[in-house]
Amino acid sequence: MPSFYNQTRAASSLMRRLKRSLINPTALPRPRCFTTTEGHRPTLVHKRSLDILHDPWFNKGTAFSMTERDRLDLRGLLPPNVMSSEQQIERFMVDLKRLEVQARDGPSDPNALAKWRILNRLHDRNETMYYKVLIANIEEYAPIVYTPTVGLVCQNYSGLFRRPRGMYFSAEDRGEMMSMVYNWPADQVDMIVVTDGSRILGLGDLGVQGIGIAIGKLDLYVAAAGINPQRVLPVMIDVGTNNEKLIKDPLYLGLQQHRLDGDEYIAVIDEFMEAVFTRWPNVIVQFEDFQSKWAFKLLQRYRNTHRMFNDDVQGTAGVAIAGLLGAVRAQGRPMIDFPKQKIVVAGAGSAGIGVVNAARKTMARMLGNNETAFDSAKSQFWVVDANGLITDERQNIDPDALPFARRINEAGRQGLREGAGLAEVVRQVQPDVLLGLSAVGGLFSKEVLEALKGSTSTKPAIFAMSNPTKNAECTPEEAFKIVGDNIIFASGSPFRDVDLGNGRIGHCNQGNNMYLFPGIGLGTLLSGSRIISDGMLQAAAERLAAYMTEEEVLKGMIFPPISKIRDITKEVAAAVVQEAVQEDLAEGYRDIDARELQKICQDQEEVLEYVQNNMWSPEYPTLELRDGFFWQIGIDSDTPIFQSNWGSAHRVHLTEIYVDSQPSPLVCGDFMIPSYNGWDVRKVRQVFTPIDADAILHCSIANRSSDVLIWVIILVAPILLVRVMHG
Ligand SMILES: NC(=O)C1=CN([C@@H]2O[C@H](COP(=O)(O)OP(=O)(O)OC[C@H]3O[C@@H](n4cnc5c(N)ncnc54)[C@H](O)[C@@H]3O)[C@@H](O)[C@H]2O)C=CC1
Numbered sequence: 001m002p003s004f005y006n007q008t009r010a011a012s013s014l015m016r017r018l019k020r021s022l023i024n025p026t027a028l029p030r031p032r033c034f035t036t037t038e039g040h041r042p043t044l045v046h047k048r049s050l051d052i053l054h055d056p057w058f059n060k061g062t063a064f065s066m067t068e069r070d071r072l073d074l075r076g077l078l079p080p081n082v083m084s085s086e087q088q089i090e091r092f093m094v095d096l097k098r099l100e101v102q103a104r105d106g107p108s109d110p111n112a113l114a115k116w117r118i119l120n121r122l123h124d125r126n127e128t129m130y131y132k133v134l135i136a137n138i139e140e141y142a143p144i145v146y147t148p149t150v151g152l153v154c155q156n157y158s159g160l161f162r163r164p165r166g167m168y169f170s171a172e173d174r175g176e177m178m179s180m181v182y183n184w185p186a187d188q189v190d191m192i193v194v195t196d197g198s199r200i201l202g203l204g205d206l207g208v209q210g211i212g213i214a215i216g217k218l219d220l221y222v223a224a225a226g227i228n229p230q231r232v233l234p235v236m237i238d239v240g241t242n243n244e245k246l247i248k249d250p251l252y253l254g255l256q257q258h259r260l261d262g263d264e265y266i267a268v269i270d271e272f273m274e275a276v277f278t279r280w281p282n283v284i285v286q287f288e289d290f291q292s293k294w295a296f297k298l299l300q301r302y303r304n305t306h307r308m309f310n311d312d313v314q315g316t317a318g319v320a321i322a323g324l325l326g327a328v329r330a331q332g333r334p335m336i337d338f339p340k341q342k343i344v345v346a347g348a349g350s351a352g353i354g355v356v357n358a359a360r361k362t363m364a365r366m367l368g369n370n371e372t373a374f375d376s377a378k379s380q381f382w383v384v385d386a387n388g389l390i391t392d393e394r395q396n397i398d399p400d401a402l403p404f405a406r407r408i409n410e411a412g413r414q415g416l417r418e419g420a421g422l423a424e425v426v427r428q429v430q431p432d433v434l435l436g437l438s439a440v441g442g443l444f445s446k447e448v449l450e451a452l453k454g455s456t457s458t459k460p461a462i463f464a465m466s467n468p469t470k471n472a473e474c475t476p477e478e479a480f481k482i483v484g485d486n487i488i489f490a491s492g493s494p495f496r497d498v499d500l501g502n503g504r505i506g507h508c509n510q511g512n513n514m515y516l517f518p519g520i521g522l523g524t525l526l527s528g529s530r531i532i533s534d535g536m537l538q539a540a541a542e543r544l545a546a547y548m549t550e551e552e553v554l555k556g557m558i559f560p561p562i563s564k565i566r567d568i569t570k571e572v573a574a575a576v577v578q579e580a581v582q583e584d585l586a587e588g589y590r591d592i593d594a595r596e597l598q599k600i601c602q603d604q605e606e607v608l609e610y611v612q613n614n615m616w617s618p619e620y621p622t623l624e625l626r627d628g629f630f631w632q633i634g635i636d637s638d639t640p641i642f643q644s645n646w647g648s649a650h651r652v653h654l655t656e657i658y659v660d661s662q663p664s665p666l667v668c669g670d671f672m673i674p675s676y677n678g679w680d681v682r683k684v685r686q687v688f689t690p691i692d693a694d695a696i697l698h699c700s701i702a703n704r705s706s707d708v709l710i711w712v713i714i715l716v717a718p719i720l721l722v723r724v725m726h727g
């Protein structure tokens with residue numbers, strides 16, 4: 001819950017803005033007029049926030065000064081580094097001259113970036129059409145808006161940046177976030193994907209440029225889960241970067257300082273969480289691509305108090321479990337044999353450790369769900385990181401990896417030692433599964449794959465899950481060629497199936513958390529669960545595993561094709577809703593309360609229908625012009641919102657106020673309303689102090705006093721005052 005201190009701070013910050021609106025003549029209604037900038041006379045604008053950034057006449061993009069950003073409610077809507085117009089032109093020219101950027105880690109499609117640009121322009125122009133195109137061609141364009149191209153986009157974001165999308169909270173904004181969050185124009189936000197840019201895919205620290213991954217993930221939320229695009233918010237928390245190249249790049253858009261660390265870092269993330277959950281109490285926050293050091297700590301910090309999850313730790317784990325269960329079925333064995341699988345994992349970061357933790361819990365559940373089962377399950381894993389096999393002999397072992405450190409005596413009996421290389425580990429262990437989350441392209445070398453031929457499994461599984469494409473631990477061609485045709489293969493980024501000759505196909509599955517995170521988010525939203533429990537994540541993974549038929553699995557297809565992502569997401573969301581109800585966490589959604597949800601969840605078809613009915617589809621709505629002026633308190637949204645269709649400050653006379661649908665005896669009168677389009681109840685309270693704004697459901701407004709009168713008061717009042725004071 002927001003602390004009293006922060007609420008007070010938010011209130012005083014809002015009051016400041018309120019006062020500013022009341023006394024700032026530029027905010028008062030007047031004809032849209034502006035003067036030239038000659039002679040440094042200010043140009044008077046009739047707009048604020050995104051409306052300015054989307055207006056080609058007034059927009060200065062990254063060149064808005066900090067004071068202008070404050071005055072015009074732009075703070076947080078642009079990357080934090082203020083650029084000169086010369087720098088803007090330089091950035092544009094550099095980008096223009098390298099139209100076909102092919103970075104080392106880029107996708108194999110040479111036109112990928114050009115396609116991204118075209119799609120991005122459509123996204124800016126017409127969201128409905130953009131999502132129609134994306135949904136209809138998801139197989140072709142997911143690799144453009146998501147991995148692998150999104151990696152290349154993030155690497156080149158400073159050059160590609162055109163129109164801002166999402167919000168930027170930087171280390172410089174400390175103490176301001178609670179007020180900045182109101183600069184976002186949407187009254188309701190369902191889904192936030194936030195990153196601090198510290199580990200974007202397998203590309204390392206990309207600083208502020210990491211916003212691209214948050215945008216890409218939210219594209220999938222809209223396309224796959226049918227989250228309304230007006231209710232998503234990509235967020236970049238810029239606490240600096242440890243990427244020296246970016247720190248020295250004059251055209252970099254983020255803070256050019258080293259990353260905050262320790263308590264200072266946590267304070268920034270805390271402030272962000274408090275701000276977004278204060279404005280949108282029902283929002284769900286997905287943490288994305290935080291370096292492992294913080295991924296686990298932040299997850300532990302917020303997971304029992306906030307609606308949040310970490311996609312790299314928890315989403316990836318769920319997808320891997322579904323894949324691992326699929327691999328057991330593909331061997332012609334029942335899923336209950338999973339605890340017998342020997343699994344070698346290369347990579348002990350947020351993703352690798354997330355997977356082994358979840359796989360261990362799944363095994364333990366199958367073995368009787370008790371302490372002994374949990375303890376014995378860990379012996380099925382061999383974890384190898386940059387320093388080789390992790391054993392309890394390792395100095396300064398990472399606490400998150402500690403439970404999986406092999407006992408050195410036992411390792412010795414297997415012919416292994418502390419720091420043993422991957423090939424050696426595979427040779428000795430003869431695993432059923434070799435899983436890569438190392439971000440090291442080609443790590444599954446010929447030697448490692450040769451060693452896997454000794455696997456005791458009838459159908460060994462190779463999961464080269466690192467992204468983007470160039471970071472895959474091996475390609476499907478290498479895997480099928482070296483290990484043989486009788487394998488299961490999955491990769492994090494998409495590859496083509498392999499032609500094995502004689503009409504046989506070596507199936508390449510895409511093992512990516514995109515099969516889970518949209519359903520986890522949607523299921524949480526529609527259940528109204530206050531947290532995202534382990535059980536909800538497990539239910540999501542199991543539903544994904546069960547999605548594939550026996551026939552498909554035996555052919556080596558353990559994940560669905562991406563063309564089915566909307567359908568699988570619906571299934572996953574339904575499983576999440578049902579589990580939330582089962583665990584008594586569900587509080588309902590909109591007009592469906594917990595009890596009704598419980599009834600719905602008794603019938604599988606009904607819960608699927610409930611999910612389907614709440615998925616947004618890209619269709620043009622019929623628009624009608626609503627002339628004049630109206631105010632209302634939204635009752636169809638979770639937070640009552642006081643809305644006006646008039647984007648500027650104005651004086652109004654309230655004539656009717658309804659409380660609980662009854663005309664209220666409260667005294668109505670004249671009020672000066674500042675220029676906010678969407679107010680939540682806290683703001684309303686500050687203006688209408690005698691009114692319990694929570695209870696107002698509707699109020700209508702008659703006549704506004706003329707602008708001329710306001711100007712007369714503003715200009716004449718001080719003169720009169722001086723006269724009175726001087727007798
Ligand atoms: N397919 C999917 O859905 C997902 C894939 N990933 C990918 O997983 C990769 C890793 O992500 P994080 O765990 O967050 O990164 P991280 O940087 O925290 O962890 C990387 C780990 O790999 C280890 N490593 C480095 N060199 C190695 C080597 N030669 N042999 C064995 N291990 C080595 C490091 O010691 C570290 O433990 C990234 O490429 C990311 O894109 C992450 C999440 C989801």
Ligand SMILES: CC(=O)C(=O)O
Nearest residue numbers: 201202289312467513
């Ligand atoms: C897929 C994903 O989340 C990652 O590579 O980080």
Ligand SMILES: [Mg+2]
Nearest residue numbers: 201288289312
């Ligand atoms: Mg990620």
